[in-house]
Amino acid sequence: MKKLIVGGIVACAVVALRTSAFAGGILGSPHDFTGETTWNSRAGACSPCHAAHHTDEDQIAPLWVHATDPRTSWEMYDSPTMDATVGTAPSGNSLACLSCHDGALGINATISTPAPASPVIIDAGARIGENGDLHTTHPISFDYDAAAALDMGLELSSYVIGDAKDGLDARHKGMSAEGLVAPVPATWSGTSLTGQTIADALLIGGKMECSSCHDVHKLEGASPSSGILARLSGSDVNGNGSILCRTCHIK
Template sequence: MNKILSGGLVLLLVLGTFYALNAADNVANTKHNLSSSGTGTYKTTSTTEICIMCHTPHSASLNVALWNKTDPSGPYNMYNSPTIDMIVSSAPQLQSLACLACHDGSIAFDALLNSPGSGNNPVNWQWNNSWDRIQAGEPTRLGTDLAGEHPVSTSYDVTKDTRFNAPVDGKVNGLPIYGPDGRIECGSCHNPHDNQYPPFLRASNTASELCKRCHIK
């Protein structure tokens, strides 16, 4: 029995390592690789570490997924429309706030809780073109006015609007919703680790396929 349990544990560890490496490989080939091996416009020459720009294994933020970034302070102007029946939060919730740590443009990429290596060593960060954050005018720099963006931090409640597909086990046709109230967040449509479907979409949007996973059209 012990041998069987030990073998199962080893298998789980191997599989976990495989999937972790596979995710890292995907990120390595995207613009979210801000390390010296990155191929995008925004990259540093100061570290080869890829994951450190968002995650840390120790002393992480309690907010999300071993988060290694300083939270942006906003305040944010949220989406509002007389045609929306679902409840939009008054501020971005954690899963979307994590994305805004880079994409609102207010905080430098290297505003990390823990630096590479031991985490305590100061790093003299050097960035390509001295750009340490998304530049003004870039479409991926959303700023703090989210009124013109797809609503996030919005409870996905089909009882308030029947023109949406019902969720099953925390997902809507494979797209995740978050929290006990089942919120739409940036990660509902975007996968930050994989750019198979640009821009980091969770599925192809050919013929509005991604949109129609939630919207009944």
């Protein structure tokens, strides 16, 4: 797979930015639309989402050329125990994902041809935020700041992935650090993000977004065609999973 994706200068840059033991890439992943030759006649790997010129005025994602969901009303996640302040709409980076995944726009809709209503994502499971409803999805589009990390048992965004999970401290709702014992080992096997901070590896401009958990280009984690494009997958030294969640949450 690695060979297949290093064909272009930009692709090389992406590979250099995100090194991985299991480098994959768009080709062969669920975001490989090169076979959709009825609407992707030049079999572009990047062009369904990016172009070099005449891209989105708002640059909701870098050099974004897909049409953007014009929806103005969203229902965001909330709960009585949430400490972070979630806004009333997803920020650009997640909106880019939702412009296909909420099922309202065609996969082939572009800023110059926004009309095509088909093909849309038909698989019900892959429809996230349908009708603008994000209240059943993990909170997104908020600053992962010290206030958000006040939640009982969250690492600060400066936590270095792979370091001891000692983030349970007096920050947490005024509790005494004494007697608080992190329940998980810090060592995740097979992760490419060890040594990077949560801020660098998982946040987009300091915010939690869809891309905090998913790697749309599939350069991280397991092979391109497997699973849900998780940024972190595998297990800890004891063979237990959910390492994506447990990187941020000390639970």
